[in-house]
Amino acid sequence: MFHIIMKETKEFLREKTNLFFFLMFPVVLVFLLGNLLGSMDNAEEAIGSIKVQYLIETENIYHAMAVEGFISSVEDDESIIFDKATDLDSAKNMAADEAIDAVVVFQGEPLKIQIYEGRNNIKNRTVSAIMNGFIQTNKSMSAIIKTVPDVLSSGITLQDDMIKQKDLGVNRSMLDYYAVTMMTMICSMSIILGSAAFKGERQNKTVNRLIIAPKNRVTLFLAKILGMVPQTILQIVLLMVVSVLFFNAHYAGNIIDNVYLFFMFFIITLCMISIGAVIGLLIKGSPVVILMPFIWIVMFFSGSYSKEVYIKGFSDAMPIYQIQEAAFDLAVFGRYGRANIVIITSIIVMFFMLTLGAVIFSRKEGER
Amino acid sequence: MSYYISVQNLVKKYGELCAVDNLSFSVNKGEIFGLLGPNGAGKSTTLSVLTTLSDFNKGEIILNGLDIRKDKMEIKQLIGMVPQDIAVYDHLNALENVKFFASLYGLKGRQLTESAKEALEFVGLSDKQSIKPKHMSGGMKRRLNIACGIAHAPQLIVMDEPTVGVDTQSREHILNSIKVLRDRGATVIYTSHYMNEVEEICDRIAIIDKGQMVACGTKAELVSLVTDVQSVYIETKLPIDFNFEEFKKKQMVMPGMRALSLKENIIRMDITINHNHLSKMIEQFLSLGLPVININTEVPNLDTMFLTLTGHELR
Numbered sequence: 001m002f003h004i005i006m007k008e009t010k011e012f013l014r015e016k017t018n019l020f021f022f023l024m025f026p027v028v029l030v031f032l033l034g035n036l037l038g039s040m041d042n043a044e045e046a047i048g049s050i051k052v053q054y055l056i057e058t059e060n061i062y063h064a065m066a067v068e069g070f071i072s073s074v075e076d077d078e079s080i081i082f083d084k085a086t087d088l089d090s091a092k093n094m095a096a097d098e099a100i101d102a103v104v105v106f107q108g109e110p111l112k113i114q115i116y117e118g119r120n121n122i123k124n125r126t127v128s129a130i131m132n133g134f135i136q137t138n139k140s141m142s143a144i145i146k147t148v149p150d151v152l153s154s155g156i157t158l159q160d161d162m163i164k165q166k167d168l169g170v171n172r173s174m175l176d177y178y179a180v181t182m183m184t185m186i187c188s189m190s191i192i193l194g195s196a197a198f199k200g201e202r203q204n205k206t207v208n209r210l211i212i213a214p215k216n217r218v219t220l221f222l223a224k225i226l227g228m229v230p231q232t233i234l235q236i237v238l239l240m241v242v243s244v245l246f247f248n249a250h251y252a253g254n255i256i257d258n259v260y261l262f263f264m265f266f267i268i269t270l271c272m273i274s275i276g277a278v279i280g281l282l283i284k285g286s287p288v289v290i291l292m293p294f295i296w297i298v299m300f301f302s303g304s305y306s307k308e309v310y311i312k313g314f315s316d317a318m319p320i321y322q323i324q325e326a327a328f329d330l331a332v333f334g335r336y337g338r339a340n341i342v343i344i345t346s347i348i349v350m351f352f353m354l355t356l357g358a359v360i361f362s363r364k365e366g367e368r
Numbered sequence: 369m370s371y372y373i374s375v376q377n378l379v380k381k382y383g384e385l386c387a388v389d390n391l392s393f394s395v396n397k398g399e400i401f402g403l404l405g406p407n408g409a410g411k412s413t414t415l416s417v418l419t420t421l422s423d424f425n426k427g428e429i430i431l432n433g434l435d436i437r438k439d440k441m442e443i444k445q446l447i448g449m450v451p452q453d454i455a456v457y458d459h460l461n462a463l464e465n466v467k468f469f470a471s472l473y474g475l476k477g478r479q480l481t482e483s484a485k486e487a488l489e490f491v492g493l494s495d496k497q498s499i500k501p502k503h504m505s506g507g508m509k510r511r512l513n514i515a516c517g518i519a520h521a522p523q524l525i526v527m528d529e530p531t532v533g534v535d536t537q538s539r540e541h542i543l544n545s546i547k548v549l550r551d552r553g554a555t556v557i558y559t560s561h562y563m564n565e566v567e568e569i570c571d572r573i574a575i576i577d578k579g580q581m582v583a584c585g586t587k588a589e590l591v592s593l594v595t596d597v598q599s600v601y602i603e604t605k606l607p608i609d610f611n612f613e614e615f616k617k618k619q620m621v622m623p624g625m626r627a628l629s630l631k632e633n634i635i636r637m638d639i640t641i642n643h644n645h646l647s648k649m650i651e652q653f654l655s656l657g658l659p660v661i662n663i664n665t666e667v668p669n670l671d672t673m674f675l676t677l678t679g680h681e682l683r
Contacts, residue, residue: 003471007460014459205453209516212419213472214444 001223008197008227022189022235026182030175030243050123051100053085057107067106070134080130092116102127125333132334179239179249180327181304184320186235187268188295193231194276195287197224198361202280217362225270225277225354232269236262252331261330264339268323271346274353281360295320372397372555373418373524378427380413380579387413388424389579395557395572400550402570403559404670406678410579411559412452412528418557419449419526432523445473448522452529454509455516456501462488462512463497466519473520487519488512490548492541507538514542518549525549525556531565543569563670573670577678587670592641594676595668597626600637600646603662604653615656622648633661641667 012018054071056064071082083100085091091103095116101123103116113131117124201207201224210220240262243249252258279287302321303309315321326338371394380388388410395401403411416422418429420440429436431443456465466484475483488494491511501509514530527546531539546569550556560566566573567587575582575590583590615635616628624643629636637649646663653660 003468007457007464007468010464011457011459204457205451205455206457208421208451209449209455209469210472212421212444212447212449213469214441214474215472 001219001226004220004223005227005230008224009230012193012228012231018193018231022186022193022231023238026186026235026239027242029185030178030182030239030249031247050080050102050126051083052080052102052104052127053083053091053094053100054104054106055085055088055091057105058109058111060109060111063106063109063111067111067134074130080126104131129333175243175247175249176251176331179243179247179251180331181299181324182243183236183239183265184268184302184323184327185295185299185304186239187265187323188272188299188320190228190232190269190272191276191279191295192288192291193228194225194273195280195283195291196276197228197273198277198280199287211364217364218358221277221358221361222354225273225357228273229270232266232273236265236269250331253334257330257334260336260339261327264326264330264343267343267346267350271350271353274350274357278353278357278360281357281364371395372432373401373557374428374430375414375418376428376430378414378417378424378429380410380417380422380424387579388417391427391576391579391581393574393581393584395555397555398550398553399571400546400556400558400569402566402573403557403576404563404566404573404674405559405576405582408578409576411576413579414576415449415526415528415557415559419447420444446523448517448520448525450514450517450525450527450530452532454501454513456509456512458500458502461498461500462493462504462515465501465512466515469516470519473522475520483519483521484515487515490518491515491545505535505538507534507541510534510538510542514545518554523554525554527556527558529560530558531560531562539565563674567670575674575677582677583673590670591668591673594673596640596642597638598641598668599666600639600649601634601662601664601666602637602649602653602660603634604658604660606633607657610658619649619652 012022054067056067058064058067074080075082085103088103088105091100094100095103095118098119101118101120104127105114105116106112107114113134115124115127115131117127198207201210211217213220240251240258244251252261276287276291279291283290298318298320299305300309301311301315302318302324303315304320304324309315322338323342326342329335329337330339373395375394376392378388378391379386391410391414393401403414405411413422417424418431418436420436420443432446434443436443457468460468463484466487467480470480470483470487485494485497488497491514493508493511493515496504496508501512504512510530510533514527517527518525525546530546531542534542543565546556546558550571558566558570570587572584572586573590574584583593585593612630619625619628619637622639622643622645624640624645625637626640627636627638639645646665650660650663
């Protein structure tokens with residue numbers, strides 16, 4: 001298995017096309033799209049001031065002091081105005097009538113934050129982000145409970161995510177957007193790597209030499225997939241490091257979220273390789289001809305090239321869109337929910353595809 | 369007698385097409401066994417089954433006392449395959465290619481490196497270890513293809529047209545290498561379209577056509593199936609008063625002489641293979657005042673034999 005992994009890595013690193021498409025191309029795209037289209041695709045939007053009413057219902061005096069301190073520090077910025085609510089019901093009604101943008105209730109022991117969101121998604125995100133900031137500075141806090149009244153709820157789009165969040169300490173730009181979408185692109189493109197792995201062996205007729213070797217076919221199949229792990233890690237790390245160090249792009253705000261983001265992309269890439277491997281075993285023609293246009297189209301409608309491309313109900317159904325959303329949620333807001341769903345889904349699909357691929361490869365006769 | 373390989377009533381079908389139809393043959397240990405047949409005869413399919421690449425529908429294959437269906441892994445360990453297509457990785461150099469394929473047979477560390485280098489030396493590529501296949505000539509690639517199949521020192525080497533498209537020098541090198549492998553104790557199964565190659569290196573030959581065995585044996589045995597006569601052509605200078613009928617009458621009394629004919633200054637004599645009187649013939653020519661300018665002997669070859677047995681040419 002070691003020799004197969006080494007062979008795969010050498011072949012990947014010595015193939016100029018691979019180096020261009022999987023290592024250099026995404027890095028260049030991040031730079032080009034981020035800088036050239038950034039001005040057209042401006043992420044900044046004037047959202048005006050955000051009016052929030054809050055209630056402190058905790059009996060813990062230290063928590064109450066922490067909340068007051070935090071609110072007064074946030075209020076230094078004139079764009080966010082916090083007022084104490086007289087009672088919850090009237091505050092909720094005001095939010096429903098758009099007199100205010102959200103209601104936040106600090107309650108319980110340990111302290112919990114309940115947010116009643118208003119109609120404006122951008123402002124809702126900002127309030128959420130601010131409360132996340134509070135969580136990170138106050139470890140006694142355990143959770144944010146969000147209540148979105150049905151009447152006020154609406155879809156969340158990529159546009160909402162790319163608001164500049166200067167107040168959270170991260171100066172976001174379009175480079176950050178493209179860093180994430182291009183990362184999603186190379187992960188998705190790994191489906192081509194996976195398909196080419198077995199297609200290449202078939203075209204070379206080296207697959208026959210593999211099949212007649214005294215090795216279990218399942219082991220051979222898994223070794224081929226494992227052989228792509230080093231290159232997978234390399235391409236993700238390279239894109240993250242280069243876009244951060246050379247283009248000043250940002251992923252997540254802290255190291256743990258960044259590691260989790262890396263982990264998510266790693267799992268997605270392995271999943272895509274597994275899908276590609278099965279496709280490479282099944283189809284006679286060139287997988288690149290079929291897969292490449294398909295991925296480009298899906299990426300287009302997922303807003304990978306421009307955040308303005310979003311078709312409600314259609315874009316949401318795209319796996320790439322969901323992956324990007326999960327990545328933004330994690331990178332921008334430090335939320336793990338969507339990332340976890342993506343990771344679990346990818347693992348399930350990967351195991352299914354690996355099993356299917358192993359079965360197909362085990363039953364495969366030599367190339368004639 | 370126990371054979372190294374025994375194939376009995378082998379049947380392999382691809383859907384409705386019967387690629388191998390009730391084929392039986394045996395191969396002795398340490399011999400070069402040739403499989404001869406036109407395109408689509410079933411040679412490659414037979415090799416596919418023998419090397420465990422393909423399953424088969426009916427029959428039995430015993431290799432070194434092992435049943436190919438029951439003891440697949442043990443049998444795989446014994447086999448080295450040199451496929452018709454050059455099956456190497458373009459991005460790995462010669463040594464890396466050979467090492468990779470040998471590693472699949474459990475070779476490790478120093479033993480792996482030494483075996484790989486030995487295989488490259490054997491095929492005459494020891495000075496090309498660090499060269500990638502894409503920078504090699506066709507002949508060198510063919511030799512690398514062979515090195516990849518033999519580095520793990522297999523007992524049985526299966527070679528499917530290993531000299532296709534190579535220059536004369538490389539072909540000679542490859543054919544000599546195969547003989548050396550046989551002399552070292554390996555059993556070789558060899559297919560080729562080149563009749564002269566098969567004649568030159570194979571100890572025994574099986575003729576396959578339409579998936580069936582046409583004939584099997586040594587070259588002499590196969591030729592004797594269709595004819596036992598060879599033709600001797602003697603070019604001379606005939607005197608004006610030369611009487612061919614009289615000359616023919618005298619020659620026909622020689623043992624084994626079947627026929628005589630004259631065309632211009634060339635006298636053709638058909639004589640049985642077992643009765644070669646060449647020196648006597650020359651003596652008689654000279655005693656009759658006929659100078660011997662040129663002598664050609666035409667022994668029936670596998671081409672003639674193949675044509676006679678199958679009704680069509682090999683290609």
